[in-house]
Each structure stands twice: as structure tokens, then as C-alpha cells.
Amino acid sequence: MAGLKDDAQWIVLMGFVVSFSLFFIAIVLNQSTVIGQTTAEAVLEFPKNDIRGVRDVIIQSEFLKVNNIRDVNNISNVQNDIRTLSLSRQNSVVNISSTQPTISNPYTTVDIHYNNGVMIYNEIWRSK
Amino acid sequence: MVNTDGQLYTIEGIAAGLIMLMTAYIVVNSTSVYTLGDTHISDMQLEVLGNDALNLMNTAPNSTTGKSPLQTIVETDDAETFRSMFLTMVNNRAGSDRDHIQFVANVTYVDTGGSVSSTVLSDSLRPFVSGEHAVRVSDWVIVEKRFPDDSSGKHAVLVEVLLWRD
Amino acid sequence: MSIDFLVGFTIFMITFIWVATLIPGLFIGLQSHTIDYDAVAYRTGVILVEDPGAVGPLVTGNQPWEIQNDTRDVARFGLAVSKETPRILDENKVKRFFCSTAFSYPEDYQKRVIFGDYPYRFNISLRAVGEDTPRSVGDVVPDNYLFGYIRRDVKIKSSSNTAIGDPTITKYGYKNTENVTLNEFRIVINSSYLVTGEVGEIDNPNGDAAYRINPNGDRIIINITDLDKTRNTVIHPPSEPYTVNLKEVKFYQTHTGDSNLYAFSPVAAFENYIYVNWGTTAQKPPVDLGTDRNLSMIFEPGFFSSTDKYGAIYINLTFELDPKQQFLNNTHTRPFDYNYHPTNVTQPALTDAIMEVAVW
Numbered sequence: 001m002a003g004l005k006d007d008a009q010w011i012v013l014m015g016f017v018v019s020f021s022l023f024f025i026a027i028v029l030n031q032s033t034v035i036g037q038t039t040a041e042a043v044l045e046f047p048k049n050d051i052r053g054v055r056d057v058i059i060q061s062e063f064l065k066v067n068n069i070r071d072v073n074n075i076s077n078v079q080n081d082i083r084t085l086s087l088s089r090q091n092s093v094v095n096i097s098s099t100q101p102t103i104s105n106p107y108t109t110v111d112i113h114y115n116n117g118v119m120i121y122n123e124i125w126r127s128k
Numbered sequence: 129m130v131n132t133d134g135q136l137y138t139i140e141g142i143a144a145g146l147i148m149l150m151t152a153y154i155v156v157n158s159t160s161v162y163t164l165g166d167t168h169i170s171d172m173q174l175e176v177l178g179n180d181a182l183n184l185m186n187t188a189p190n191s192t193t194g195k196s197p198l199q200t201i202v203e204t205d206d207a208e209t210f211r212s213m214f215l216t217m218v219n220n221r222a223g224s225d226r227d228h229i230q231f232v233a234n235v236t237y238v239d240t241g242g243s244v245s246s247t248v249l250s251d252s253l254r255p256f257v258s259g260e261h262a263v264r265v266s267d268w269v270i271v272e273k274r275f276p277d278d279s280s281g282k283h284a285v286l287v288e289v290l291l292w293r294d
Numbered sequence: 295m296s297i298d299f300l301v302g303f304t305i306f307m308i309t310f311i312w313v314a315t316l317i318p319g320l321f322i323g324l325q326s327h328t329i330d331y332d333a334v335a336y337r338t339g340v341i342l343v344e345d346p347g348a349v350g351p352l353v354t355g356n357q358p359w360e361i362q363n364d365t366r367d368v369a370r371f372g373l374a375v376s377k378e379t380p381r382i383l384d385e386n387k388v389k390r391f392f393c394s395t396a397f398s399y400p401e402d403y404q405k406r407v408i409f410g411d412y413p414y415r416f417n418i419s420l421r422a423v424g425e426d427t428p429r430s431v432g433d434v435v436p437d438n439y440l441f442g443y444i445r446r447d448v449k450i451k452s453s454s455n456t457a458i459g460d461p462t463i464t465k466y467g468y469k470n471t472e473n474v475t476l477n478e479f480r481i482v483i484n485s486s487y488l489v490t491g492e493v494g495e496i497d498n499p500n501g502d503a504a505y506r507i508n509p510n511g512d513r514i515i516i517n518i519t520d521l522d523k524t525r526n527t528v529i530h531p532p533s534e535p536y537t538v539n540l541k542e543v544k545f546y547q548t549h550t551g552d553s554n555l556y557a558f559s560p561v562a563a564f565e566n567y568i569y570v571n572w573g574t575t576a577q578k579p580p581v582d583l584g585t586d587r588n589l590s591m592i593f594e595p596g597f598f599s600s601t602d603k604y605g606a607i608y609i610n611l612t613f614e615l616d617p618k619q620q621f622l623n624n625t626h627t628r629p630f631d632y633n634y635h636p637t638n639v640t641q642p643a644l645t646d647a648i649m650e651v652a653v654w
Contacts (some may be wrong), residue, residue, distance in 0.1 A: 002214040008140035008299075011306050013145025019151035020311060026155040043172045043239070043336065049179045051379070057284060059266035061583065062500040064282060066284070078270055081284035082239045088244040089236055089286055090265070125498050128489055137302025145309030152313045168333045173444055176336070180343075180381055180447035187382070187449065191505035192636045192644045194495030215459040217447050222650040224417035227445075 020102070050090050051114055051121050057082060058096050059125055062110050092116035101127075144258035170293070171263050174229070178291045181217035185210075186267050186287075196269075202249065202285060203271050204234060210250035218291070229256045230294050236286040237275035247275065249287065254294065262292040299604045316396070317522040331442025334414055335653040339444040341407055342418070343649065344380035347372030355426065356603065360390040360513045361596030371407040375451055376503035383450045386513060386595040388420065392429040399432055405560040408653070416653045419423050421455065422450060423646040432652075441654035449644040454634060455515035456639045463622065465637075466630065469524050469568060470623035476541065476612055480629035481516060483514040483598075483607040486550065487507045487633065490604070494634050494641065505642055507634070510603055512642075514632070518622070520585040536622070540568065540581045540589065541614040550604040564597045580614075 061078040064071040071103075079096050085096045095113035107126050114121040186198040201210045210233060219227040233249040256262065266288040274283050309463065339340045347359040366503070369392055373383040390396060395405060400415065408414050417435050417532035433463065435441060456624040463469060470477055488509060493502045507514075511520040530536065548554040560567065566576035583589060593611075601607055615621050632639055 005222060008137045008302060011137065011140040011144045011302060012147070013144075013182065014306065014310075015147040017150050022148075022155050022313070022317070026158060026283075041168060044168055049175075053183075053266065053268050056498070057270065059268060059500040060458060063497045063499060064302070065497065071282070078282055078284045084238045084242070084244060085236060085286045087288045089288070096217070105256065109481065135298060137296070137299040138305065139302070141302030141305035144306050148309050149315045152316050154352075156316060172336065173332075176339070177445055177447065184381055184449055184646070185646065187415055187501075187504065188496065191494030191496050191502075191634060191641050194497065217646065220423065220447075220646075221445065221647045222421045222430075222648050236510075 016060075045118075047090070047092070047119055048115060050086075050092065051119070052114070054086055054090075054094055054114060055084065055121075055123065055125075056094075056125055059110055060114055062098050062108060086114075090116065139235065143212060145289065171261070174235040174291050174293065175263045175265055177218055177229070178231075178263065179267075181214055182265055182289060184289065185213055186269060195207070197250060198267070198269055198287065200243050201270055202269050202287065205223060205249070207250035228294055229284055229291055230256075231259075231291050232256050232287050233287060233289045235238070236288055237283065240274070245276075246288070256290060256292070260292040261294070263292045265289050265291065299453070304423040312578070321514055327513070331440075332444070333413070333442070335407065335442035335651045336409065336415075336445040338416070338418070339446050339649070340649045342373050342391075342651070343383070343446045343448055344374055344377070345370070345372030345382075346374045346376055349577070355599075356510075357599055358387070359440040360384070360387045361511055361599055365402065366592070368406060371403070373448075375506075378500055378614045381446070381448050382504040383420075383448050383647070386452055386511065388429070388450060392431055394431070398560065402600075414653050415498070416651065418649070418651050419529070420448075420647055420649045422652065423648070424561065428650075431594055435652045439492050439654070441652045443653075444651050446649045446651075448647050448649050449504075449579055450647050451504060451642050451644055453512060454515040454632075454639050454642050455513065455517065455520060456630075457517045458630060459518075462630070462638070463520065463524060467627050468624045468630070470620045473526075473529075473619045474623075475615055475618040477615060477623040478625050479518075479611045479613065479622050480624055481609040481611075481632060482629040483509050483609070484631045485598075485606055486604040487606075492635070494636070496545045502643065507632075507639070507642065509598045509607060510601065511595055511599065513595050514597070516591045517591075518589040518591075521583070521622055523623045524620065530619050532618075536619070537616045537642065538583045538587060539614040540579050540583060541612045543568070543591075544610040545581050545599045546610070546614075548605045548608075549602045555608060560597060561600075564594060567591055567597070583613075 001061050030037045058079070061075055061082065064078065066074070067073055082096070083094050086092045097111045099109050109127060110125040112123045137232070186196045188194060189194045197213060200206070215232060215235070217232070218229045221227060232251040234246045235249045236244060236246045238244055240268040250263055266286050268283055269287055270284050272280070272282050274281055275285065329482055349357060349359045349362060350367045350369045353362065353367050359371070362368055368410065373387045373391060374380055375382045376385045382621040400413070404413065408416060413434050417427040439585060442567035467477065488507045493505045496502045522532070545558050547558060550553060563576045568577045568579065568581050569575070569590040569592060570577065570581055571584055571588050572590070576592070598607055613621055630638070634641065
């Protein structure tokens, strides 16, 4: 190889230059398209409305009344329905427990646990 | 005439060309080109709208009527009212023109035996064919009715709506 | 120049040109900026519809943004009544948000609701069902290129109001039995009860903000009609001329755990709040009730913002009669209660509306 001249190596160099610029363009492109993509997917995948819905209905169920007295039977019916339906239709495990107001603590608290395998949501809701 | 020096430029040219081609091939393959359909933006918009409509139907119009329209609709199995309310809500726009969203709504309930089943509540009179790109939204309703029969007691049911644009 | 060089260089150039033609193909995904714009539109929609907004750090107390006089105290727009009630918009926030004299497009809106460094252009429209033209802020939506878009269904919560007319006056016995010159009529707005008590038939304490009357931030309208009917027409027949003046209106408040009354007067911006005989000019007392003898008091949002949220507000109206006679007076009965009873007060109602956000 000693006899070879290296006059022509600039062509290879040009090749490299073009290749590198292509890589840079590719990196920039990848970054920019990802923004909108991830937002839409995050909105679709994050179960915001499922959590809000189940949270609302649980709190609503805690305040079912019959003749102004806490309707214990219906509350347990409704909350059982919520557990069963969220497991079968929203693939989520929902746990509910609550404490009723006493003289020393005049607030109703509702303990809500939601887990769909990807997202876990826990809340201790307290009445005003 | 024939010596190895003669192909020096040619060989370098081919080499440079090959490098560029290889890079282009790799870059084109690795940069996935997103179109609007790939990004699920229209799905996201449809889901947001469906959730809005269903949730607002489940909101009482004022504090003197304790029941929401959706509660009454589910209790009385009123397909017609659901259809007109829901279509108005999802298809109304800020301008005067209207959108073209279709839907099928189901009520999912736990029956007396403890198993989960569904019944059709309402639809937009347009059959759902498998080619449609649909999204599912749902909301909870506490009703004074037990599906499928009418025995008393309060129960939670899930109103599920499939929405698509045609 | 040898043939060798020409061949090598040609091969290089041909491949280079071929590769160069591939590059525009890479940009297809970028041609529609809507991917990013849709995300901004979605975010703007969520902020407006699901967030109650925020005030700047200089604002003391628990005051909402829509009653801030200085627009610099508004940190973030958000039209929701509360964060527990997404999709329920407050009428007062909506009015302030679309007020083009208070805020100017685009700067004021960009840093309070659109966010981001890029100077997005946008259009936000809100149309209540039944109205023909939407309220709108921003540029005209372009029709020649794509833009980011989101549509939200919402409900707008209206203000409460009361009409104290003959039925109410008769029901609660608000007619005086003595002939006096000065007749006092008292109205109580029990903030503590309005803010924390049960709201009508709404059982769910999590969503009841949508129906609450909040004296600190809401508009409160009190109409008093049928004043003529409170006179004793046996002693003073309707044909007999008489004059009636609303001599003064006094405001008192109580504080939590303190039953003493503390007087306060409206700030200068709100000192005209009385409308006589369905007129359009606001006046301050004393006011001559003229011949129709109807009276409206419109307390704009923020009128009671300085009062104790967990206290009560008393409004004492003094009517001066000539000649002295029986008139609207509840000195010997109880003050009129502005509460959640539909017989006393027309409750806040929710009306459907559609919001559209376009960003480009």
C-alpha cells in the first residue's frame, strides 16, 4: 500500500461529513415530534377520568341517606357495586373505608385506594 | 496502462457513497415519521369531549333538583332523552356548524347473582361497524333501581359510551 | 484530470444527490406543527375548564382572581368554580376573562393561560347554548392552515338573586303595624352557613361548590318589589300622595364566635349599587323611590370581599315615609334570610356552554 497516493481521501471525508450531518438532523427530528406525541398518549393512558369518576361516586355514596339517617344498607350495596364494576370494567382494584363523625372529630373521612396495575391513587378525603 | 493507482478516486468515491447510503438508510429507519393519526390526537379530543358530555349529564342543573338528568334517564331507561341530550352536547360547537359524532351507550351493572352484565341504554341510530375508530368513556351513576329487574334499593351502575366520528 | 477522478467524483455526487433527496422526506412529520399546537390547546383547555385560577403572592386573604382590581395580581386564569368541580365555570370569572378592557390580547393572556416561550397565537371562544354569538378572545382562526384545537363541554354557574315581593312579604309578615316615619328592613346573608352548610338537595359534599352562594366573591342581587302593597290602604288610600325615600343603607357584619355587630361601609368602587324602578344608573343612598317604588340592589363580585367568610352580613335599609305610615318593616319579625331555600332565593343555575380553544 505504500505506493498508493492519498489524494482522494477528501472524497471519503466528504462522505463522512454528509453522514454526520444526517445524524444530527435525525436527532433533532426525533426530539421535536416527541412533544405532541407524548402529550396525546399521556392524556389517553393516564386514567384521570376513571380516578375522578370513582372518587366522586365513592364520596357521593358515603352520604346516601334515608329519612336523614345514614343509609347503611344502600351504602354497602353501592360500594360493593363500585368494587365489582371497577374490577371488571376498568381493570382497577378499589378499596373504600370510612369513619363517621363523632363528638370529638366532627368530620367524615373517606379512605380511597385505587390501583389499576400501572397507576396507584390513594386519598384520605375529609368533609369540610 | 493498467495499474492500481488508476482506480484510486473511483474506489474512494464508492466508499464515500456507501457511507452516505448506509447513514441515510439507518436514519430513515430510525426516525419514525409521525402523522396526526399516529399521535392519537383525534382520539384524545374525542375522549375529552365524551367525558365532558357524560359528566355534565350527570350533574344536576340546580340545587333544588337533587337528581341529575343521567340518573333519571338510567332509572326510566329513556333512550330518546339520552340520545338528544348527548348528541347535542358532543356535536355543538362555538360556531353555528355542528360536528358528526356518533355513539352507542351501555349500562353495566352487577345483577342479583353478583355477576357483571351490560344492556344497551341508547345509540345514535347509526350502527357501529368494526372499521370505525372508537374511544370509550364512562361515568358512574347511583340509581334507585336494580338491573335487570326493578326491585328497590340503590345501586351503582357504570354508563359506558363508545364514540366515533363518521 | 483523469477519467479515474471523474468516475470517482461522479459516483460521489450521484449518491450525494440521492441522499439529499431523502432529507425532505424526514421533515414530513414536522410539516404539521399541529402536533405541538394540539398539546398547547389541550393544556389551555384544561387550565381554563378544570382550574379555578390563582392570584399573585401580594394578594392577602383568600380572594379569587376575578375580583382583583389590579390585573398584575392575576397570576393564572382559570374559570372553574373550584378544583373539585371541573367543567363548572363561574359566570363572574367568565365575564372578567372575556373583558377586553381589563386584559389585552395577546400579552395578558399568553402569560396567564397559554404559557411557554413561543408567542403562540390563539382564539378562545365560549358560547352558551341558546346564545347566537360566542364570547371570544384572540385572533381570527386561520382557515388556510392547520391549528391545534380542543373543544370542551362546560356548564356556566349563574349568580343567585332574590325578589322580595308581595308573597314573601305576606309570608314572613314584613308589614309594620305602626305608623312611623322611619321603617327599617333588615336582610341577613349568613356567609358561614352559605359557605359550609348543606346546599338544597345536593347530598354530595364534594361537588356542591357548583351550587354554592359565596358572598365574598359572587354577585348578589336583591330586588324589592310591591312596596306599595305594604301600606295600609284603609288609612291611606292608594290615591293619597306620599313620598318614600331610601334614607340610608347600613352594613354590619359578625365574626366567627362573636355575636357583636361591626359596621362597615362599601369601598369607593362599589358605593353606587342601588337601581330604582328598573333603571340602569346606579345610585347611592339616599334615593328617592319615585312613583313605581321598586328597588334593586346589585352587589357586584367583591362588594363583600372584606367580610369574614365564616361570619354573617346584615344589611339594614331605612325607608323614610311622608306622611308617616305602615310600610315594609321587619323590626318586630326576623331579618330576611338570603339562603338556599328556593322560596327565598333564586338559586344559582347551571347552563350548558361550549368552549373552543384554537392555537397556532
